[in-house]
Amino acid sequence: MQCAYSCGSEEHLLARRSFLGGLAAGVAAPLVGGLGAMTRPAAAKELSSKQKRILVFYMAGGLSQLESWDPKPGTDTGGPFRAIPTSVPGMHISELLPDTAKLMHHLAIVRSLNTKNNDHGKGNVMMQTGRLQTPAAVYPHLGAVAAKSLAPVDSPLPGHIRISPGGSGGRSNDAAYLGPKYSAIVLGNGNPPQNSARPDSITVESDALRNDFRRQINDRFAQRRRTAETDAYTYNYEQAQQLMQRRQIFDVAQESEADRQRYGTYDFGRHCLLARRLLEHDITFVQVTHSNYDTHNENFNFHLEQVGEFDRAFAALVGDLADRGMLESTLIVVMSEFGRTPRINQYYGRDHWGTAWSVVLGGAGIQRGAIIGKTNENGTAVTDREVDHAHLFHTYLQAVGLDSTDTIDVGGRPMPLADPASEPIDELLA
Amino acid sequence: MQADPKQTHVAKQWKHESPLISCRFDPTGRFLFTTAEDFQIQRWDVESGEKIAFAAHDSWARGLAFLDGGETTVTGGYDGRLVWWPTSAEAPEPMRTIDAHDGWVRFAAVSPDGKLLATAGNDRLVKLWNPADGTLVRELSGHEKHVYSVYFHPGGEFLLSGDLAGDVRQWEVATGKLIRQFNAKALHTYNGGQRVDYGGVRAIALSPDGKHLACAGLHKATNPLGAVNEPLVVLFDWESQEVVRSHIAEGVKGVAWQALWHPDGTLIGASGGSGGGFLLFWKPDADKDFFRLKLPNTARDMDLHPDHLQVATVHHDRHVRISRMTAKVAG
Numbered sequence: 001m002q003c004a005y006s007c008g009s010e011e012h013l014l015a016r017r018s019f020l021g022g023l024a025a026g027v028a029a030p031l032v033g034g035l036g037a038m039t040r041p042a043a044a045k046e047l048s049s050k051q052k053r054i055l056v057f058y059m060a061g062g063l064s065q066l067e068s069w070d071p072k073p074g075t076d077t078g079g080p081f082r083a084i085p086t087s088v089p090g091m092h093i094s095e096l097l098p099d100t101a102k103l104m105h106h107l108a109i110v111r112s113l114n115t116k117n118n119d120h121g122k123g124n125v126m127m128q129t130g131r132l133q134t135p136a137a138v139y140p141h142l143g144a145v146a147a148k149s150l151a152p153v154d155s156p157l158p159g160h161i162r163i164s165p166g167g168s169g170g171r172s173n174d175a176a177y178l179g180p181k182y183s184a185i186v187l188g189n190g191n192p193p194q195n196s197a198r199p200d201s202i203t204v205e206s207d208a209l210r211n212d213f214r215r216q217i218n219d220r221f222a223q224r225r226r227t228a229e230t231d232a233y234t235y236n237y238e239q240a241q242q243l244m245q246r247r248q249i250f251d252v253a254q255e256s257e258a259d260r261q262r263y264g265t266y267d268f269g270r271h272c273l274l275a276r277r278l279l280e281h282d283i284t285f286v287q288v289t290h291s292n293y294d295t296h297n298e299n300f301n302f303h304l305e306q307v308g309e310f311d312r313a314f315a316a317l318v319g320d321l322a323d324r325g326m327l328e329s330t331l332i333v334v335m336s337e338f339g340r341t342p343r344i345n346q347y348y349g350r351d352h353w354g355t356a357w358s359v360v361l362g363g364a365g366i367q368r369g370a371i372i373g374k375t376n377e378n379g380t381a382v383t384d385r386e387v388d389h390a391h392l393f394h395t396y397l398q399a400v401g402l403d404s405t406d407t408i409d410v411g412g413r414p415m416p417l418a419d420p421a422s423e424p425i426d427e428l429l430a
Numbered sequence: 431m432q433a434d435p436k437q438t439h440v441a442k443q444w445k446h447e448s449p450l451i452s453c454r455f456d457p458t459g460r461f462l463f464t465t466a467e468d469f470q471i472q473r474w475d476v477e478s479g480e481k482i483a484f485a486a487h488d489s490w491a492r493g494l495a496f497l498d499g500g501e502t503t504v505t506g507g508y509d510g511r512l513v514w515w516p517t518s519a520e521a522p523e524p525m526r527t528i529d530a531h532d533g534w535v536r537f538a539a540v541s542p543d544g545k546l547l548a549t550a551g552n553d554r555l556v557k558l559w560n561p562a563d564g565t566l567v568r569e570l571s572g573h574e575k576h577v578y579s580v581y582f583h584p585g586g587e588f589l590l591s592g593d594l595a596g597d598v599r600q601w602e603v604a605t606g607k608l609i610r611q612f613n614a615k616a617l618h619t620y621n622g623g624q625r626v627d628y629g630g631v632r633a634i635a636l637s638p639d640g641k642h643l644a645c646a647g648l649h650k651a652t653n654p655l656g657a658v659n660e661p662l663v664v665l666f667d668w669e670s671q672e673v674v675r676s677h678i679a680e681g682v683k684g685v686a687w688q689a690l691w692h693p694d695g696t697l698i699g700a701s702g703g704s705g706g707g708f709l710l711f712w713k714p715d716a717d718k719d720f721f722r723l724k725l726p727n728t729a730r731d732m733d734l735h736p737d738h739l740q741v742a743t744v745h746h747d748r749h750v751r752i753s754r755m756t757a758k759v760a761g
Contacts, residue, residue: 061655073488074469076448080490080508080534165625267625292624297657302626304552344449344467346728346746347657347703 052364052400053279053326054146056287057314057334060165061120061294064340064350066379067094067303069358070111075378077342079300088369096307099315105369106322107332107362108428112373112382115338115389118352120294123337128174130393130418142396144175144182145417146285149402156242157249159284160184163271165291169194177410179228181235184287190271192250196243211241249281250274263316264309272313276320279330293336297347321363331399332362335392342379356382359392365399367430390422398424433739433755435696435711438723441740441754444479446472450744452492452731456517457500459736462752464744465491471505471515473522474750476735486513486524493538495547497561504561506535506549514564528564530557537579542586546603550577556591556601568606573597575627581634590643592631594618598645612671614664617647621654628654633688636668637695642714643668644677644697646689661686661701665714677712679719684708688732692755700732700743709741709753725751 066072071083071094083092086104093101093109100107117123125133128141140148147159162172162184169188173180185193198207218234248254252274263269268290275286290310295302314334321327339357340350356375362368373385397404397418404424407414448468455462455476462474471484471491484505493506496517502525503515510533514526531551539548546567547559556570556577575594582589588609592598598612618629633646643666651659661684665675677697684703691697699710699719707725709732712718727747734741741753 076468079467082488082509166622292626292655294624294655297655298628301628302655305626346449349657 051152051282051284051329052150053283053330054142054150054285054396054400055275055279055317055321055330055332055363056142056285057310057332058287058289059293059310059334059336060289060291061336062123062338062340062352063293063307063334063336064295064299064303065111065356065358066340066342066350067096067299067307069093069109069360070375070379071095072342072375072377072379077344077378077380079344081300081303091369091371094307096303097311099311100318103315103318103322106318106327107360108366108368108370108372109358109360110372110387110392110425110428111358111375112385112387113339113354113357113359113389113392114382114386115354115357117354118338120337120352123354126389127335127337127392130390130396130422138176140176140178140182141174141184142393143184143285143287144178145397146400147182148175148178150400151284152282155282155284156239157246157281157283158185158239158243161187161278161283161285162287162289163187163190163274164289165189165267165271177415178408179232181232181239187250187274189267190250190252190274192247193243196240196247196250198244211237246281249277252277263313266309268309269313269316272317276317279321279326280324293340295340296345296349296351299340299344299350300348318362327363329364331364331366331396332360333396334360356380361395361399361428365401365430367428370428372425372428385425387425388422390419391425394418394422394424395428398429431739431756433692433694433696434757435692435698435755436721437757438709438711438721438741438753438755439758440723440725440751442479443749443751444474444481446481446748446750449746449748450730450750451490452494453742453744453750454494454496454733455735455742456496456503457736461517462733462742462750463494463503463505464750465494465505466748469507471503473503473517476740476752482520482522484515484522486515486527487511489534493535493549495538495540497540497544497547499544502561504538504540504547506530506538508534510535510551512538512547512549512559512564514561526564528559530559531555534576536577539580539582541582541589541603542584546582548580548582548589548591550580550591552576554593556580556589556599558589558603558606570599570601570606570608572599572608576630578630578632579634581636583636584640590634592634592645594627594630596629596631596645596647598631598634598643610671612643612645612666614645614647614666616649616664616673616676617645617662619649619651619654619659621651624653624655626654628659632686633690635689635691635697637691637697637714638693639695641668642666642674644689644691646686646699648685648703657704658683659685659703661699661703661708661710663689663697663699663712665697675712675714675717677710677719678717679708679710679722681705682708682710682722684728686710687730690732690734692734693738698732698734698741700729700741702728702730702746707743707745709743723753725753 072078086101129139143160151159167188172184175182263273338354341353394404404418448466487507489508491507533552537550547561558568596615596618648659649662663677683705684701707729709723711721727745
C-alpha cells in the first residue's frame, strides 16, 4: 500500500511504479564494470575492524522541523508546542520528543538545510541520492550504495532493506547503474520478504532437486555465455535460497515480550524492533519509513499523534544500539523529503517547505551532540551554515568511512559517488 | 426582539494581531473573550470593541468558562494549565494557576449551579474541579482517545464528554459513574493510507426542550491531511439514543467547530475549512440547513450572546466578527 499523500501530485505515484518483482524473479540491469575505489577489498581497507551499517528513518510526507528538531516556541510561527532541554546542554527540541531528548548526546542536528524544493517526489530523490532529479541521469539511492560498498562479499543476506508502513513489499528499483541486486528489498508492513517461504506443496527434497537442476543448467550456460545479466540472475536465485533459510531474522515475534512492549505494539514500534534485529544480523542498510507527516491540515493534532509514536520507538532503538555497542558502527539518519512551512495556515496546517529545515544524524562517524547551522527567530530562513542534500550525502558516506569524492566505474565512465560540486559537512564528522 | 436567522449578517468586526482560536461571551454579555495563536486571551468590549489582553499561558488556549455570574473567567491552555482571572479588571493578572492535565486542555465548562468546573484533555481524562479553590473533585477515566469536548446537562445531574473517536460518554456528576455512551463514530475517520485518526466530537449541546443531543464535527474525510472533509452535526434522541438527524451543509467543505441551540429551537453551527467559513442554521425536522451565512474567512469557533440576537465568530484572518440575526438597520 502506498501512502495517500494529501496533495495528490504526480510524484506521489512514482513509488507505485517501482518494480515489485519477487525475490526469485530478479532481472539484471546493464551493469558493466564495478566500483572503482569502492571495490570491496578497497572498502575493507577503509573500514575499521567493525562492519559499518546505516539506519535511516524516513519521515514520509515531510516532518515539521518546528514540531521536532528546531522549535520556535512563543513566535508567530511556533505553534502550541514548547521546547524541552535535552541531554546536550543548551540543545532544545520539541516537547513531542521527550524520550529522544534524553539521548541527544548520541545524535546531532543539522538545522540549516535549504534544498530549494517543495515537491514530494523530487525531495525524495534529492534526499535519497544526494542529487537533483533530472531526466538525464538516475542515481543510486544511499541504501544501494551502502549495499554495494559496505556489505560483506559473502553475505548470505541482502544489504539493502526498507521497512515500509504498509503494502505487500517486493523489490524496489533504486540502485540505478549499480544493478538490481543492490536494490532494496521492501518489507511491506514489516512482513518477511515476498515469496521467501517454501510453498507447502513443494517438499524439501523436491525443492533441493529442482535447485540442483537449475544450478546445473546455469553452470553449463555460464561456461559459454556468461554475462553481467546472467550473473545477477544467478545471484538473485542464490540470495533467495539463502534468505529462505534465514527467514527467521525477519520474525519480530522471536524478540522478547518486554522489548516488544518497550518499542510499542503499534506498527512503527514493531518496525523499529525489526530494524534492530536486522542490524544485529549484519544487514548493512535498513530504512524504516514512518507515515504520514504531510500535514496541510491540523498539523498539531497529527504531529502529536505521529511524533509521539516515533519518539518512543526511535529512542528505544537508539538506546539499544548504544547499549549494545553498535552505535560506533551504525550511522543513524532521520530525514524527510522536506520540512514544513513556518506559517500556520487556516486549517492549523503547515505546507511544504524546503527553505529552512532540519535533519538528524548520529552514531558512526558523527560529532555527537553537535548543532550545525541555525535559522532565524521564527524559522523562516537559514542564517548560518546553509547546507543541502548534496552536502548531507557526502557526509553520510564519509561517516561510514568511504571517500565521497571518489568515482564508480560504469562501463568505462567514472561516475562521481556524490555530487562533485559539493562536499561533506566537515564539522559534523567525528 | 426576536431572532430571524434568515436575516443574519455580519454587523461588526475587530482585528487582532494573531489568528484567533476560540470565543465565548461572558454571562452578562458585556464582553467577548477570545483566544489566539499568540498565547494570549483577549477581552473585547462588545459595544466599543476595546480590547484588553490576558497573558499567562505558555501555549495556545482554547478553554473558556465563567464563574460567579461572570465575575471570574477560567481559561484552559495547551500548556495543560487552568488559569483563573478577574473578568473585568483593567490590568488582569492571574488569580490562580493549576496544572490540570498532562497535555492539552481542550475544553472547559461550568456546571449550571456554578459549583463545578469540568475540563477535557489529551490525557484522555475528564476532570471535575472545585472552582472556588481549584481542587480536584473527581477524575473520569475511560475515554480511549483525546477528549475534545465537555458539556453539562442543563439539569446539572449529568456531564457529557466526547472524544476523537466519536465516543460520547454520559457521566453522573455526583458519583462519577458512567451512565451510558452515545455512538457518534460518524464523526471519526481512521485513514489507513495516511495512517491517521481524524475528526472528533468538537462540540456537544442539548436542545432547549431536552429532546435532542447535538454532537458536532466532520465526516466524509477522504483526505484528512489535506482538509478534505465536510461538516456534520449528529442529532440524537436524548431518551432512545437513536440518531434522528445527520445535519449537513451541502456543498460546504470544512469542520463544524461549534453547535449551539437558540432558545427558539434552531441549531446554529459554525464551520470552517477549505470551503471557507459559514454560520449554518438547522431545524430538527430536516437534515439540511434552512439558511447559511457565508463569512469572509474560515471560522474556528462561535458563541451566542445572552441577548440571543448576536453571534460571535473568530477567524484565521485575525478577525472577531459579530453577526446579528435581525434585519439590517438602514444607514
